[in-house]
Amino acid sequence: xxxxxxxxxxxxxxxxxxxxxxxxxxxxxxxxxxxxxxxxxxxxxxxxxxxxxxxxxxxxxxxxxxxxxxxxxxxxxxxxxxxxxxxxxxxxxxxxxxxxxxxxxxxx
Numbered sequence: 585x586x587x588x589x590x591x592x593x594x595x596x597x598x599x600x601x602x603x604x605x606x607x608x609x610x611x612x613x614x615x616x617x618x619x620x621x622x623x624x625x626x627x628x629x630x631x632x633x634x635x636x637x638x639x640x641x642x643x644x645x646x647x648x649x650x651x652x653x654x655x656x657x658x659x660x661x662x663x664x665x666x667x668x669x670x671x672x673x674x675x676x677x678x679x680x681x682x683x684x685x686x687x688x689x690x691x692x
Contacts, residue, residue: 600626601662609650616646619665627669675688 604622605614613691614623615623623631645668649661657665 597666601659610656613654613658614662616643617655619646619657619662630669630673634669634676 586649596620600622600678601614605611607618607621609615620639623642645665646657649657649664678681
């Protein structure tokens with residue numbers, strides 16, 4: 585049975601993480617530079633639409649996710665980052681839906 589689109593997406597996320605983690609240094613973790621490259625190479629519109637492409641935002645996201653303060657992002661910490669980005673994008677999605685609905689019904 586072929587993978588579902590969600591299964592394919594999850595595999596792609598795992599593969600992407602390991603592809604960037606293996607670039608330099610530790611092969612199971614991401615440095616700040618590797619995280620920046622991963623996000624800007626793979627989700628540039630996502631980051632831009634959220635207004636999150638500025639280096640200070642990615643550095644702050646890295647700091648917040650690095651729970652053990654080893655200056656590396658392990659896969660569990662990476663999941664925190666993904667969750668934060670998806671949550672932010674989900675909120676933006678709802679704002680756009682609300683704006684579209686309001687425009688269609690002359691609410692503003």
